[in-house]
Amino acid sequence: MASIAHRNLLSSHDYGGHLHTTTSATSRSRRFWTQPKSSLRPTQRTQRALFSLSPWNPLPQPPLQVQRGSPRKASVTRAAYISAPAADPNSLYFSNSVNGNSEFFDDELKRPKEVITWKLIGRLVLEEKLRLVLSAFALVGCSSCTLSMPVFSGRFFETLIGHSSEPLWRLLSKLSVIYCLEPFFTVIFVTNMTYIWEKVMASLRRRVFQRVLVQKVEFFDRHKVGELTGLLSSELGSIKDLVNENVSRDRGFRALSETLGTLLILFSLSTQLAPILGLLMLLISVLVAVYKRTTVPIFKAHGSSQARISDWASETFSAIRTVRSFGGERRQIAGFDEQVRAYQQSGIKLGVLKSANESWTRVVIYISLMALYILGGAKVKAGQLAVGTMVSFIGYTFTLTFAVQGVVNSLGDARAVLAAIDRVNFIVADTEVDESLAYGLERDVKGELQSTRKCSESVKSGASSTENTLAGEPSQLSTPDGSPQALKTVCELAWSGDVALEDVYFAYPLRPDVEVLKGINLKLNRGTITAVVGSSGAGKSTIVQLLARFYEPTSGRITLAGEDVRQFDKSEWARAISIVNQEPVLFAMSVAENIAYGLPNEDVSQDDIVAAAKAANAHDFILSLPMGYNTLVGERGSLLSGGQRQRVAIARALLKDAPLLILDEATSALDTVSERLVQGALDRLMKGRTTLVIAHRLSTVQRADQIAVCVDGRIAELGNHAELVGRGGTYSSLVDSQRLAFE
Ligand SMILES: Nc1ncnc2c1ncn2[C@@H]1O[C@H](COP(=O)(O)OP(=O)(O)OP(=O)(O)O)[C@@H](O)[C@H]1O
Numbered sequence: 220m221a222s223i224a225h226r227n228l229l230s231s232h233d234y235g236g237h238l239h240t241t242t243s244a245t246s247r248s249r250r251f252w253t254q255p256k257s258s259l260r261p262t263q264r265t266q267r268a269l270f271s272l273s274p275w276n277p278l279p280q281p282p283l284q285v286q287r288g289s290p291r292k293a294s295v296t297r298a299a300y301i302s303a304p305a306a307d308p309n310s311l312y313f314s315n316s317v318n319g320n321s322e323f324f325d326d327e328l329k330r331p332k333e334v335i336t337w338k339l340i341g342r343l344v345l346e347e348k349l350r351l352v353l354s355a356f357a358l359v360g361c362s363s364c365t366l367s368m369p370v371f372s373g374r375f376f377e378t379l380i381g382h383s384s385e386p387l388w389r390l391l392s393k394l395s396v397i398y399c400l401e402p403f404f405t406v407i408f409v410t411n412m413t414y415i416w417e418k419v420m421a422s423l424r425r426r427v428f429q430r431v432l433v434q435k436v437e438f439f440d441r442h443k444v445g446e447l448t449g450l451l452s453s454e455l456g457s458i459k460d461l462v463n464e465n466v467s468r469d470r471g472f473r474a475l476s477e478t479l480g481t482l483l484i485l486f487s488l489s490t491q492l493a494p495i496l497g498l499l500m501l502l503i504s505v506l507v508a509v510y511k512r513t514t515v516p517i518f519k520a521h522g523s524s525q526a527r528i529s530d531w532a533s534e535t536f537s538a539i540r541t542v543r544s545f546g547g548e549r550r551q552i553a554g555f556d557e558q559v560r561a562y563q564q565s566g567i568k569l570g571v572l573k574s575a576n577e578s579w580t581r582v583v584i585y586i587s588l589m590a591l592y593i594l595g596g597a598k599v600k601a602g603q604l605a606v607g608t609m610v611s612f613i614g615y616t617f618t619l620t621f622a623v624q625g626v627v628n629s630l631g632d633a634r635a636v637l638a639a640i641d642r643v644n645f646i647v648a649d650t651e652v653d654e655s656l657a658y659g660l661e662r663d664v665k666g667e668l669q670s671t672r673k674c675s676e677s678v679k680s681g682a683s684s685t686e687n688t689l690a691g692e693p694s695q696l697s698t699p700d701g702s703p704q705a706l707k708t709v710c711e712l713a714w715s716g717d718v719a720l721e722d723v724y725f726a727y728p729l730r731p732d733v734e735v736l737k738g739i740n741l742k743l744n745r746g747t748i749t750a751v752v753g754s755s756g757a758g759k760s761t762i763v764q765l766l767a768r769f770y771e772p773t774s775g776r777i778t779l780a781g782e783d784v785r786q787f788d789k790s791e792w793a794r795a796i797s798i799v800n801q802e803p804v805l806f807a808m809s810v811a812e813n814i815a816y817g818l819p820n821e822d823v824s825q826d827d828i829v830a831a832a833k834a835a836n837a838h839d840f841i842l843s844l845p846m847g848y849n850t851l852v853g854e855r856g857s858l859l860s861g862g863q864r865q866r867v868a869i870a871r872a873l874l875k876d877a878p879l880l881i882l883d884e885a886t887s888a889l890d891t892v893s894e895r896l897v898q899g900a901l902d903r904l905m906k907g908r909t910t911l912v913i914a915h916r917l918s919t920v921q922r923a924d925q926i927a928v929c930v931d932g933r934i935a936e937l938g939n940h941a942e943l944v945g946r947g948g949t950y951s952s953l954v955d956s957q958r959l960a961f962e
Pocket residue numbers: 440727729730735753754755756757758759760761762
């Protein structure tokens with residue numbers, strides 16, 4: 220409890236504090252917090268901080284106690300990191316900024332919040348009030364111009380047959396003004412509406428991307444990459460179309476204003492003929508609506524087969540080497556043909572329905588025109604209706620037809636948008652946001668922490684102890700003798716403390732019935748190398764996943780210097796840990812950018828990058844690349860060899876300089892020459908760090924300070940190489956089976 224109080228107290232300092240920047244002797248900018256002048260006494264601040272947990276985290280937190288095995292030691296924490304963020308209405312991540320609450324959870328309903336709401340869209344649109352007013356003004360302008368055109372046509376015929384005294388030149392000048400104004404207003408309307416909507420869409424895209432990014436790792440186990448990228452491309456694309464496709468003359472607001480305007484004018488021109496066109500409008504609406512409804516499933520099928528074609532093609536091209544090596548071209552072509560046939564068939568069906576819709580609409584228009592000619596003609600002959608009015612009516616028939624079609628089409632678009640919003644919200648709101656990650660990310664983006672420094676700097680510069688002390692008032696984290704106690708960053712703790720898995724049980728969220736870890740107890744002593752070996756499927760990589768905090772233990776806990784790591788926010792934790800995998804992923808950037816990936820750009824100098832590359836035995840091969848450090852490495856680093864990728868990844872880890880290091884089969888995919896180069900780099904990387912090595916090849920772990928043998932989710936044996944070989948157990952048989960030369 221003490222530690223929770225501490226960490227929340229700190230959070231209140233974090234959010235109430237002022238950020239100061241000072242320049243150190245090394246000219247590197249450093250930030251620290253000073254205590255704001257607060258009228259609250261320390262105890263009051265503590266209480267406020269504790270209460271601030273509730274809006275942030277209404278869902279129950281996992282208990283911090285160990286559920287099985289030994290009871291948790293009383294915490295005498297000196298470090299406190301994860302905190303309850305105060306609601307910030309300007310937050311990128313945490314607010315829809317409507318009510319200033321957390322974006323992710325609906326306080327009252329205690330359920331995840333939706334990422335896209337109409338309220339949010341409304342607020343974003345209203346941010347551009349001036350453009351909105353301009354658009355409305357231009358809409359009225361261009362619609363009025365369009366609506367007045369048939370009236371002018373009528374007056375033109377009246378003048379031609381001598382029924383009007385208005386000179387022809389004056390009439391034509393008025394008409395030409397209208398012809399000039401209409402496109403002018405249209406440009407203003409379309410430009411401003413597009414500007415507003417593009418801005419709204421950019422904001423929605425950012426929000427959806429950020430929301431996906433802060434989901435728990437199991438979310439990514441559950442959803443395919445294509446499905447998630449689809450949210451950003453096709454679902455958000457549909458939302459974008461709501462305005463982009465509806466600013467043209469025959470759609471959206473313009474169609475609606477023209478429909479209403481036409482009806483008003485028609486009834487004012489002739490109450491007898493207007494109902495004919497009213498009926499026309501009704502019939503067209505019904506026909507278009509029926510068409511839309513009939514075609515929805517076919518449109519869906521068409522869309523799905525299009526997506527399948529693209530999935531098939533991208534899988535084929537990305538696995539081209541495998542396809543080629545298995546001679547799989549014919550199989551891929553046959554599969555592609557099948558998808559194309561389905562796409563073709565749904566396309567033909569759509570075409571047939573489209574042509575039927577077009578023909579019905581025309582038939583309705585022709586019937587209306589015939590009715591107008593017969594009734595209107597009789598009235599003109601009887602002298603009850605002016606020829607000009609009759610001509611205007613004919614003009615309005617066409618205006619109304621297209622406008623009504625446009626309105627119904629726009630309603631269809633609106634339905635598609637509702638479906639798209641539902642889908643986005645269903646996928647990203649139905650799952651759990653990784654709160655601790657999201658909070659740290661928010662804080663980083665706002666630059667509120669010294670965390671942009673390299674992990675080692677806080678220790679090596681000796682800055683943290685004094686800088687992080689909440690200056691001005693005695694800290695709440697004081698030692699029993701009352702002296703101010705320095706706050707420690709996660710990195711500082713990791714440089715000085717041990718990491719321990721305490722009675723850790725774990726089942727993957729997608730397979731909750733299968734317990735993968737069954738009570739792991741393992742201590743990684745500070746600055747030493749621990750190796751975990753064992754048969755395939757024993758749970759070695761799962762231990763890595765838990766240490767990386769991709770998942771949290773089902774029960775038990777992982778501690779750093781005796782502190783439960785769940786207290787630390789994940790972005791802080793990520794800074795303290797480097798992982799080098801069997802197949803490190805590089806980004807499609809330059810070699811230098813990849814090496815600097817673990818650090819914020821402004822903190823990395825070219826010299827640092829080169830030094831890291833040299834230590835990783837990568838400098839020479841990088842210089843031999845066409846553009847040296849600026850050479851692009853291709854998608855996932857595909858333009859480099861496995862050993863080169865590995866050394867770039869090691870340089871990245873060296874530069875990151877994190878105190879905790881995990882090597883998960885880091886050399887197992889390499890040939891002997893590459894392995895020697897990489898091993899040399901790894902030896903330098905491991906120096907002084909708390910390291911966990913996972914390896915199948917026992918020759919790579921024999922020098923570890925301790926070796927844990929993992930069998931069926933438990934640590935079966937623990938000791939150094941000589942001890943374990945001497946014990947004659949599982950490890951010894953593994954060694955035998957690999958016929959190691961060092962026996
Ligand atoms: N994301 C996941 N979801 C569900 N189950 C998983 C997941 N990842 C691994 N498993 C399962 O957990 C068990 C342990 O896997 P783990 O990868 O930890 O084994 P390992 O000891 O590292 O094996 P190897 O040496 O072959 O890499 C396996 O049965 C595996 O099928």
